[in-house]
Amino acid sequence: MAVPEIRRVGVVGLGAMGSGIAQLAVETGYETVGREVTEELGEKARERIAHFLGRKVEKERLTAAERDDALGRLTLTTELADLADCDLVVEAIVEELGAKLELFAELERIVRADAILATNTSALSVTEIAGAVSTPERVVGMHFFNPAPLMPLVEIVRAELSSDDAVEAAFAVGERLGKRPIRCHDTPGFVVNRVLIPLLNDCIRVLDEARVSAGDLDTAMTAGAGWPMGPCTLVDLVGIDVHVHASEALYEKIREPRMAPPARIVAMKNAGLLGRKSGRGFYTYE
């Protein structure tokens, strides 16, 4: 399939990941249309992006004019129809297969026939998501890491029916965004989460096994294993609910006991302790 030159990028879902991806896109120079379900959520994302770009200006990594230009490239909408002119749409909505299938089916009706549809899913199957559309060759995974503006990796995921052109176009966008893209196939957890999810679950189990505090476990892994941030801080950043969901999705597919979320973290999720975003997880936040 012939793919268009990517000029206009759509991002659906402007939570932590989607707003980070939209930030990267506007900083890179793409006209960007961000879609949220309510205007309030859209504005929250704009404020978040403006905040981080503002910090870059304060640290003299960006001029005020560059920040203003970047923010000027961001259009917010609650209507999917406003994504009609996008050459690439990146989906970053809730990690529920049903919601994603519905969205992709609707996007196929809206965007041009040659537009690329990408999902930022971290644990669902890109091939299953592509099953929602009649043109699965244009569907790929673009899996960014949290926080998206800071983490260099993006996994470019080839689903069963992805075309070479769609994969290479997504790879080129990843490079243009300043990332270090890698190509991989649509296997559970792709590359990083296949390794990282069971590892983080082991860390959480060690909390109880070694009767170590969250703070000491984080010190152990930063000071003893060279991790940039400790596992408890990391799971709080990613979101306890996101981590539990990813663990369950991987366990369902791979059936290795280490993939299953430990009871402690499932209880935290059920109690609403979701990490940074809820103000409390392994740690308490202002």
Ligand code: CAA
């Ligand atoms: N968006 C944009 N900018 C951000 C940001 C965000 N979410 N968070 C922070 N920043 C900016 C801030 O402006 C910050 O500077 P100020 O505090 O001065 O405002 C600047 O980035 C630097 O932040 P830090 O000083 O905290 O930077 P650091 O050197 O400590 O590095 C880090 C931070 C890159 C996150 C590092 O700690 C790290 O690499 N941590 C590991 C993260 C990781 O493993 N992520 C993967 C999670 S797994 C995943 O995402 C997969 C999945 O599917 C769930």
